[in-house]
Amino acid sequence: MAMICRKYGLLYLMAPRTGCTAVEDVLEKKLEGELVPPQDILDANGKFLMHRRHHSLREMFRRNLLTEKEAASYLKFSCIRNPFDSLASDYVKRASKYQHFIADSTSWVHRLPGYIEDMEFCKTHSFNDWIEKHYGSIYGNGLKRTVQSLVRNTNRNRLKQFVGLPAEPYTLYGSYTKGMDSVMRFETLQDDFDRVLDKAGVPFKVQIPVINKTEERKKNYREYYNERSRKIVQYVFHEELKRYGYEF
DSSP states (O other): OEEEETTTTEEEEOOTTSSHHHHHHHHHHHSOOEEESSSOEEOTTSOEEEOSSSOOHHHHHHTTSSOHHHHHTSEEEEEEOOHHHHHHHHHHIIIIITGGGGGOTTSGGGTSTTHHHHHHHHHHSOHHHHHHHHHHHHHHHHHHHHHHHHHHHSOHHHHHHHTTSOSSOOOSSHHHHTTOSEEEEGGGHHHHHHHHHHHHTOSSOOOOOOOSOOTTSOSOGGGGOOHHHHHHHHHHTHHHHHHHTOOO
């Protein structure tokens, strides 16, 4: 979803697990924000074509919800979070917090292909199993390709330098941050939000409330990881971790 505050020239893209529900709330109530699109866009089978809460700027252009000229007139911003932390929250939501939605056939979880199956997996498997399921093959295949390529084309020192880096970058938040004028951090959300409003010339302060907090998860995300899952996430999301200075 995008929240557009026309009066103040703001366009906010909601990135998952970054406090977006709380930011949406204050933009709507305090800054006259409106949702674009106002409803999910579904296919003939009731599955998501476009989720109203989470989509990219490019998707808005493609769906004719916004033109590039219109977008250029707004101060565009979104948010990121440490992938290690974000993935822990994602797992807990699927494994416990969202489980009650399965019984409701009208819930959004039934509109995402494969989501119910993944929730069932999370209910009976550990976080480390879940990381292995989604990213283990990327980690293993990527390392294999990198080693094979470097053995053929470079010397031993170059091999040591590049082994462990993904052949192609994977990101959790790349689609949300692309084209943004400002990228907030979940870890410093209020301070970063204040700076965005200052830049937009909003003449008052807005306090972000605590909404939709995942109480079910452990406070320290590191407790979810074993050595292999840590290495997998470090490898797969290397570029995003490096770009934003995140680490385990």
